[in-house]
Amino acid sequence: MSTKRTVQFKIYRYDPDRDDKPYMQDISVDLEPSDKKLLDALVRLKVKDDSTSFRRSCREGVCGSDAMNINGKNGLACLTEVDDLKQPIVLRPLPGLPVIRDLIVDMTQFFKQYHSIKPYLVNNDPAPERERLQSPEDREELNGLYECILCACCSTSCPSFWWNPDKFVGPAGLLAAYRFIADTRDQEASERLDNLEDPYRLFRCHTIMNCVDVCPKSLNPTRAIGKIKDMMVRRAV
Amino acid sequence: MKVAKRSYDAVIVGAGGAGLRAALQLSEAGLKTAVLTKVFPTRSHTVAAQGGVAASLGNSTEDNWHWHMYDTVKGSDWLGDQDAIEFMCKKANEVVVELEHYGMPFDRLDNGKIYQRPFGGHSQNYGKTPVSRSCAAADRTGHAMLHALYQRNVRANTQFFVEWMALDLIRDADGDVVGVTAMEMETGEVSIFHAKATIFATGGAGRIYYSSTNAFINTGDGVGMAARAGVPLEDMEFWQFHPTGVAGAGVLITEGVRGEGGILRNSSGDRFMERYAPNLKDLASRDVVSRAMTTEINEGRGCGTDKDHVLLDITHLSPDTIMKRLPGIREISIQFAGIDPIKAPIPVVPTCHYQMGGIPTNYKGQVVAPKDGNASSPVAGFYAAGECACASVHGANRLGTNSLLDLLVFGKSAGETVVEDIKSGNLSLKALPEDAADLALARMARLENQTNGTDVHEVRLAMQRTMQKHAGVFRFSDLLKEGVTKIMEVAEQAKHTQIKDKSKVWNTARMEALELDNLIEVAKATMTSAEARKESRGAHVRDDAPDTAEFPNGRRDDEWLKHTLWYSEGNRLDYKPVNLQPMSEDVDPIALATRTY
Numbered sequence: 001m002s003t004k005r006t007v008q009f010k011i012y013r014y015d016p017d018r019d020d021k022p023y024m025q026d027i028s029v030d031l032e033p034s035d036k037k038l039l040d041a042l043v044r045l046k047v048k049d050d051s052t053s054f055r056r057s058c059r060e061g062v063c064g065s066d067a068m069n070i071n072g073k074n075g076l077a078c079l080t081e082v083d084d085l086k087q088p089i090v091l092r093p094l095p096g097l098p099v100i101r102d103l104i105v106d107m108t109q110f111f112k113q114y115h116s117i118k119p120y121l122v123n124n125d126p127a128p129e130r131e132r133l134q135s136p137e138d139r140e141e142l143n144g145l146y147e148c149i150l151c152a153c154c155s156t157s158c159p160s161f162w163w164n165p166d167k168f169v170g171p172a173g174l175l176a177a178y179r180f181i182a183d184t185r186d187q188e189a190s191e192r193l194d195n196l197e198d199p200y201r202l203f204r205c206h207t208i209m210n211c212v213d214v215c216p217k218s219l220n221p222t223r224a225i226g227k228i229k230d231m232m233v234r235r236a237v
Numbered sequence: 238m239k240v241a242k243r244s245y246d247a248v249i250v251g252a253g254g255a256g257l258r259a260a261l262q263l264s265e266a267g268l269k270t271a272v273l274t275k276v277f278p279t280r281s282h283t284v285a286a287q288g289g290v291a292a293s294l295g296n297s298t299e300d301n302w303h304w305h306m307y308d309t310v311k312g313s314d315w316l317g318d319q320d321a322i323e324f325m326c327k328k329a330n331e332v333v334v335e336l337e338h339y340g341m342p343f344d345r346l347d348n349g350k351i352y353q354r355p356f357g358g359h360s361q362n363y364g365k366t367p368v369s370r371s372c373a374a375a376d377r378t379g380h381a382m383l384h385a386l387y388q389r390n391v392r393a394n395t396q397f398f399v400e401w402m403a404l405d406l407i408r409d410a411d412g413d414v415v416g417v418t419a420m421e422m423e424t425g426e427v428s429i430f431h432a433k434a435t436i437f438a439t440g441g442a443g444r445i446y447y448s449s450t451n452a453f454i455n456t457g458d459g460v461g462m463a464a465r466a467g468v469p470l471e472d473m474e475f476w477q478f479h480p481t482g483v484a485g486a487g488v489l490i491t492e493g494v495r496g497e498g499g500i501l502r503n504s505s506g507d508r509f510m511e512r513y514a515p516n517l518k519d520l521a522s523r524d525v526v527s528r529a530m531t532t533e534i535n536e537g538r539g540c541g542t543d544k545d546h547v548l549l550d551i552t553h554l555s556p557d558t559i560m561k562r563l564p565g566i567r568e569i570s571i572q573f574a575g576i577d578p579i580k581a582p583i584p585v586v587p588t589c590h591y592q593m594g595g596i597p598t599n600y601k602g603q604v605v606a607p608k609d610g611n612a613s614s615p616v617a618g619f620y621a622a623g624e625c626a627c628a629s630v631h632g633a634n635r636l637g638t639n640s641l642l643d644l645l646v647f648g649k650s651a652g653e654t655v656v657e658d659i660k661s662g663n664l665s666l667k668a669l670p671e672d673a674a675d676l677a678l679a680r681m682a683r684l685e686n687q688t689n690g691t692d693v694h695e696v697r698l699a700m701q702r703t704m705q706k707h708a709g710v711f712r713f714s715d716l717l718k719e720g721v722t723k724i725m726e727v728a729e730q731a732k733h734t735q736i737k738d739k740s741k742v743w744n745t746a747r748m749e750a751l752e753l754d755n756l757i758e759v760a761k762a763t764m765t766s767a768e769a770r771k772e773s774r775g776a777h778v779r780d781d782a783p784d785t786a787e788f789p790n791g792r793r794d795d796e797w798l799k800h801t802l803w804y805s806e807g808n809r810l811d812y813k814p815v816n817l818q819p820m821s822e823d824v825d826p827i828a829l830a831t832r833t834y
C-alpha cells in the first residue's frame with residue numbers, strides 16, 4: 001500500500017482575459033509515487049485545473065523554460081524535489097518582469113539585454129579550411145560560462161536588474177559577455193569592454209551574489225563580472 | 238475570427254538545430270524570412286542532445302567518409318537511401334567545421350583540434366574496430382550547438398516569431414504549398430504566413446510513447462500538419478528505443494558514456510553485450526543493444542526489486558574523466574536516479590528516443606510525394622529538414638550522432654535549395670486560396686464549442702499506453718493488429734477533446750489539445766505501418782519474422798526492401814523503392830548483407 005501524498009499549493013494566478021487583478025489560489029493535488037519533481041506536481045495539478053499556466057519543455061534542466069519563484073527563491077521546477085519543499089508551496093512568477101499570465105512572464109527585457117552584448121563569436125580572419133585551433137587549457141576557460149540556459153533565475157533575483165532592467169545588462173548577459181571575451185577565437189574583446197564601459201551596463205553590479213545563489217546550473221555570474229571589471233581596470237592603467 | 242496576413246519569401250517552422258541552420262542560409266542570402274517557434278529558440282529539444290555530432294575528421298583515429306557511409310547504411314539495415322547518405326557523410330566535415338567557426342565550444346585534443354569520441358555502430362574499415370567520430374562538447378553537445386546556431390542567427394539578423402504555434406499547412410488547388418496558419422500564443426490570434434517557400438523543421442514526436450527521452454513539446458506538429466494536408470509519411474514504423482534512459486524517469490544517459498568506457502551489466506554483474514555483439518559489444522547499434530537489454534530483463538536477469546532494468550557501470554572510470562567528459566550525466570544521475578555514477582552504477586531501460594521516419598524529402602530538402610507515376614515528385618513550395626523529415630538517411634535504425642549531423646547537412650541543404658529556387662524565379666508568391674485559414678479555424682472553433690467531450694490528458698494517456706504496449710522494442714503480430722483497432726478508437730476520442738480553459742491569453746490547455754491532434758496522426762501512422770510490415774528490420778522486430786537460415790535476422794529483402802508511405806486519409810498505405818544507388822558514379826553501392834556487430 002502506498003501512502004497518499006498530497007501537496008498544498010499557493011499559486012499566483014492572473015489571466016488578463018478574465019481577472020481584474022492577480023490573486024493567490026489555494027489548491028492541493030494528490031501525487032503519484034512517480035511524481036518527484038515540482039514540475040511533475042504542476043503537471044499533475046494541471047490535470048485537475050487545466051487553466052494553470054506555466055512554461056515547460058525538457059523536464060531535465062537544460063531548456064530553461066520553467067524558471068519560477070518557489071517559496072521565495074528562483075529555481076527550475078523540473079530540478080526541484082517536491083518533497084523537500086515546505087508547504088503550502090508558494091509559487092510566483094519570476095520577480096521584476098511583467099506577468100503575461102499566471103507563472104508566465106514577459107522575457108523581452110531579459111533577452112534584449114542578452115542581445116545587447118553581441119552574443120556571437122566575431123573573428124574576421126578568412127575562415128580556414130579546417131577548425132580553428134584552441135588548446136584544451138584555453139577551451140577550459142569557457143567552462144562555467146557556455147553552459148548557461150538563459151532561464152533568467154539570476155537576473156530576476158538581482159536587485160540592480162529590478163531597478164534598471166533597461167540599463168543594467170544583468171548577470172546572465174554579463175556572463176555571456178565574458179564567455180566571448182574569454183574565447184581565444186574571438187577578436188573583439190576590447191570592443192566588448194567598450195560596450196560595457198558605462199555607469200549602468202556593468203557597474204550597477206554591487207556583488208550582492210543573489211545570482212550565484214539561485215543559478216540552477218551552478219554557474220557564477222559574479223566571478224565573470226569580477227573578471228570583466230578587472231580587465232577594465234587593467235586596460236585603464 | 239479575423240485573420241491577419243503576412244507575406245515572406247520563406248517561412249520556417251521550427252528553431253531547433255535544423256530550423257536555425259536553414260534560417261542562416263536564408264538570412265545570409267538576404268531573403269525575407271520568418272522563423273516561427275513554439276518556444277524561444279534555445280529551448281528547442283536539440284538543446285538536450287548530449288553525445289556528439291558525427292564527422293570523419295579523423296582527429297584521433299584514422300577515418301574517412303566512405304567508412305561513415307558504410308556504417309550508416311548498415312546501421313539503417315539497408316533501408317536508408319544511399320544517395321542521401323553519401324551526401325550527408327561527405328558534407329559532414331564541412332558543416333561541423335562551419336559550426337566551429339560560428340563559435341561552438343567543442344572540447345579539444347592536446348593539438349588544439351576538435352575532440353572526438355567513439356559511438357555505437359561507428360567503425361573503421363567497414364565494421365572492423367570502433368572509431369572516434371563523434372565531435373563533442375563534453376556531454377552537452379546539443380546545448381552548445383543550439384546556442385552557437387542561435388547566436389549566429391542573431392548576428393545574421395534573422396526574424397523570429399517566438400511563441401507562435403503553427404497550426405496547419407496551406408496548399409492551393411494545384412497541391413502547391415503557399416504558407417501556414419499560426420497562432421500567437423500570447424494573444425490566441427490566428428494569422429496566415431503567406432510564403433513562396435515553407436520549410437518544416439519541427440522535430441520529433443517521441444511523446445506518442447508513455448516513456449520517452451523527448452521533451453513535452455516534441456509532439457510531431459509538422460508531421461501532423463503534413464499528414465492533414467494530404468502529404469504521406471514515410472517509414473513511420475521505425476522508432477528508436479535508446480538503450481539508456483534513466484529507469485522510471487525517461488531522461489537520457491548518452492551513449493557517449495559507453496563511448497568513454499561504460500559497461501552494461503545484468504543482475505549477476507555480467508557484461509551481457511559480449512554475448513550479443515562480440516565485436517562492438519556495448520557499442521553495438523542501438524536497436525541491437527535495446528533488444529539485448531529487453532531479453533535480459535524478460536529472462537529474469539534484470540536488476541532492482543522488480544527486476545525491470547539493467548545497470549550502466551562507469552565506476553571503473555577515473556572521477557577526473559567523469560567530471561571532465563560526462564559532467565552533465567553525473568548531474569542527471571544525481572538528480573533523476575539519486576546516485577552518483579562515480580560511486581554506483583546507473584539504473585537504465587530502453588526508452589523511446591527518435592523517430593526515423595517522417596515527411597519524405599530528397600537530399601535537397603524538397604518534400605516529395607508520389608504524383609503522376611513518379612514516386613518522389615517534389616511538392617512545390619514545401620521543404621523539410623531534421624527529425625520531422627525522412628531524407629532517408631537513418632532508414633530502419635539511426636546511428637548515434639547522425640541526427641545532429643542530419644540537422645546541419647539537411648538544414649543547410651534545404652536552405653540552399655530555397656535560395657536557389659527563389660533566386661532563379663522557380664518559386665513565386667502564388668495566390669492564397671480562399672479557404673486558406675479554414676482548416677485551422679475549424680479546429681479552433683471545434684475546441685471552443687465542444688461539449689460533453691473527452692479529456693485531453695486521458696486521451697493522450699490512452700494513446701501513450703497503447704503505443705508502449707503494442708508497438709514497443711519487440712513487436713508481436715497479434716498485439717499490432719489489436720493496436721491498430723485500439724489506436725483508431727483513441728483517434729476517434731481525440732476528435733472530441735474538450736478544454737475548460739477558454740482564455741485567449743497563453744492558453745496551454747488549448748495548445749495541448751492542438752498538439753494532441755498531431756500526436757494522433759503520428760501514432761496512427763506508426764501503428765498502421767508497423768502492423769503491415771511483415772518482416773524484421775532495424776528497430777522493427779516482430780515475433781512472426783524470426784531469425785532463420787533463409788532470412789537472417791528475419792529481414793525479407795525479397796518483399797520488404799521498400800519505404801512505407803502512410804496517408805492519413807483512409808489510413809492508407811503505399812510503398813516506394815529504396816535508393817540503393819549512391820549519388821556519385823565512382824562510389825560503389827554498399828551491397829546488401831546480414832547485419833551483425
Ligand SMILES: Cc1cc2nc3c(=O)[nH]c(=O)nc-3n(C[C@H](O)[C@H](O)[C@H](O)COP(=O)(O)OP(=O)(O)OC[C@H]3O[C@@H](n4cnc5c(N)ncnc54)[C@H](O)[C@@H]3O)c2cc1C
Pocket residue numbers: 250251252253254255256273274275276278281282283284285286287288289290291378379401402403404438439440441450451452454455458459489491590591622623624625637638639640641642644
Ligand atoms: C535527450 C536526447 C539526446 C540526444 N542526443 C543526440 C546526440 O548526442 N547526437 C545526435 O546526433 N542526436 C541526438 N539526439 C537526437 C537529436 O537531438 C534530435 O533528433 C534533434 O535535435 C532534432 O532537432 P530538430 O531541429 O529536428 O528539432 P528540435 O530541436 O526538436 O526543434 C523543433 C523546433 O520546432 C518548433 N516547433 C515544433 N512544433 C511547432 C509548431 N507547431 N509551431 C511552431 N514551432 C514549432 C519548436 O519550437 C522547436 O524550435 C538526442 C535526442 C534526445 C531527445
Ligand code: SF4
Pocket residue numbers: 157158159160161170171204205206207208209210211212221222225
Ligand atoms: S552579484 Fe551583481 S549581478 Fe549578481 S545579483 Fe548581485 S548585483 Fe546582481
Ligand code: SF4
Pocket residue numbers: 147148149150151152153154155171172175214215216217218219221
Ligand atoms: S547564469 Fe544560471 S541562472 Fe542565469 S540565466 Fe544562466 S543558467 Fe540561468
Ligand code: FES
Pocket residue numbers: 056057058059060061062063064065066067076077078079
Ligand atoms: S523544463 Fe526545461 S529547464 Fe525545466
